[in-house]
Amino acid sequence: MLGSFHLCRGFSFYGFFHRSVVVDGTFSMTSAIQPDMKPTLDQLLPADQVPFDRMRETFQFAMENAGHVDLQRTYAIAGYPVRVRVVGATLANQIEKALAHLQSLDSTTGTLSIDLWDEDATGVVWGGDRFYDSQKTLVMMRASEDGRFVCEERPQGEHWLDRTLHRIVSCTKSATRRHIDERARPFHRLLATWLNDRGIQFVHSGLVAIDGKGILFAGHGGAGKSTSSIACLRSGLQYLGDDFIGIERGTDGAYIGYSLYASSLLNTDHMRRFPDLVPHALDPFHQHEEKAVFYLMDMFPRALLPKTSINAIALPRVVDATHTSFKPASKVEALLAIAPTSIMSIPVPTSRAFHVLAQLVETVPTFWLELGQDIDQIPDAIKSLANVVSD
Amino acid sequence: MLNENTRLITDDQQVAAKVMDGEAILINLSNGLYYSIAGTGGMIWSLIENGYSLEEIADTLSRQFSVPKQEVISDVRQLASKLLSESLVTVGDSDASANTDSSLPHDVSTSYETPTLKKFDDMADMFALDPPLPGLADAPVIENPKRSQE
Numbered sequence: 301m302l303g304s305f306h307l308c309r310g311f312s313f314y315g316f317f318h319r320s321v322v323v324d325g326t327f328s329m330t331s332a333i334q335p336d337m338k339p340t341l342d343q344l345l346p347a348d349q350v351p352f353d354r355m356r357e358t359f360q361f362a363m364e365n366a367g368h369v370d371l372q373r374t375y376a377i378a379g380y381p382v383r384v385r386v387v388g389a390t391l392a393n394q395i396e397k398a399l400a401h402l403q404s405l406d407s408t409t410g411t412l413s414i415d416l417w418d419e420d421a422t423g424v425v426w427g428g429d430r431f432y433d434s435q436k437t438l439v440m441m442r443a444s445e446d447g448r449f450v451c452e453e454r455p456q457g458e459h460w461l462d463r464t465l466h467r468i469v470s471c472t473k474s475a476t477r478r479h480i481d482e483r484a485r486p487f488h489r490l491l492a493t494w495l496n497d498r499g500i501q502f503v504h505s506g507l508v509a510i511d512g513k514g515i516l517f518a519g520h521g522g523a524g525k526s527t528s529s530i531a532c533l534r535s536g537l538q539y540l541g542d543d544f545i546g547i548e549r550g551t552d553g554a555y556i557g558y559s560l561y562a563s564s565l566l567n568t569d570h571m572r573r574f575p576d577l578v579p580h581a582l583d584p585f586h587q588h589e590e591k592a593v594f595y596l597m598d599m600f601p602r603a604l605l606p607k608t609s610i611n612a613i614a615l616p617r618v619v620d621a622t623h624t625s626f627k628p629a630s631k632v633e634a635l636l637a638i639a640p641t642s643i644m645s646i647p648v649p650t651s652r653a654f655h656v657l658a659q660l661v662e663t664v665p666t667f668w669l670e671l672g673q674d675i676d677q678i679p680d681a682i683k684s685l686a687n688v689v690s691d
Numbered sequence: 692m693l694n695e696n697t698r699l700i701t702d703d704q705q706v707a708a709k710v711m712d713g714e715a716i717l718i719n720l721s722n723g724l725y726y727s728i729a730g731t732g733g734m735i736w737s738l739i740e741n742g743y744s745l746e747e748i749a750d751t752l753s754r755q756f757s758v759p760k761q762e763v764i765s766d767v768r769q770l771a772s773k774l775l776s777e778s779l780v781t782v783g784d785s786d787a788s789a790n791t792d793s794s795l796p797h798d799v800s801t802s803y804e805t806p807t808l809k810k811f812d813d814m815a816d817m818f819a820l821d822p823p824l825p826g827l828a829d830a831p832v833i834e835n836p837k838r839s840q841e
Contacts (some may be wrong), residue, residue, distance in 0.1 A: 343824055374699035379838040404839060411836030439822075447828030493827070498836070520813060632714050632727070640718055640814045641727045643707065648827045649720045654707035662711070 388418025392473035401604035514608035518638035524616030537680035634666035696748035701782035723818030730804035756803035
């Protein structure tokens, strides 16, 4: 049923079918919908079918029609000034909260410009009937054949990146119906693509810092990255992320980690562990979403750090013990913990991205962080770990 | 059909690979499945990458670890068969010659260990939830952006 619905949708808009994914707590997948077409090819479209310019014109119209923008601000994302303009008050608030810690005093023109509008709030239609209110999350990454344009297509939104002229334009059906990952990490797939072009790679990890030393938490979903990161944040350590961060290898061979979002997505287990955070939880807009959004600048205005060196990798894992402790992990264990989950989280997984992570693992010391029942011990274990690694 | 002259071909557009501490770690970029080859797997993978035939691999391992070639060739064929069935390699030109100039990674193990391919499928969900682009051409950049002076 769902498959046929998407099939019609793909056909009506682009003239051919495409691969889509349905998420509903579990998931199912439809692929290779059109006979005789390789399933991967339909994610590419000729450059002359890219609606980027029309979409930017429509944003301009939305802005002029409203007579104002609800947010115009420059953020330093991985050190690059990024100018963001939003039309639509609720959408503007979501973007502002998610990037609050990266607000820049440099108000000059950004190297990347991001323009967004809210269709319902402005009355300026882009998706129209193509947008629909889904309880499901569908994500479709597409690109122009020449690689210049990349699109993240969703049930209620369409976001395009122009890699050549450093521009993103985005339309959302309604900010009050956005899925939690968009609220917590707006346009992160397009940002990952743009930053990757600059040599900065998205990594599925948490990152905290103490006394100038960054400790990266790596592991698959459920390993304890968020628990470890948030426990450190609550105890006064500096925080850069609990889910996705950016990394870059400096000219001296050392690694730098960048904070990307001042937000966290926590599930009911996390909230049981950190009951003091519960009053700050923003509920999801969709029933199937089992996490809540937290905007961390409201709670920890001085703890969020935009960048740090990376001095160690800690691999959290829950153990049957009271105390939390750390011990050396092998390079292979660290690579298996960090690479597959990170590579498969970025829009274009490549061998190059894999080798960046392998090099990181080879460069910094690696540890198991064995999480005992008393999670309040995590920050002390991280402080001890930081003491045994070099600057 | 595999024989002793078979040479396998790796493709880093399809499979990301790294030999670390004698172990090979492989990720199939098209489906999210990933693998480790323990034992003497890292050295075998490096030899495959350098175009060695199955027999040349067995010769090299036999000399390196002083074990009978017949014992090694059976393991190598078995591993090659699994790598093929997992689409981690393809069969190449058996008349090609190996690249014997490049240095092979030092194998940390002192004795021969049967290579074992371990498969991990826990990324399959993530792959399905968030399917990657099949590939992205390099886009022309008119002007490289500058970083903030702050």
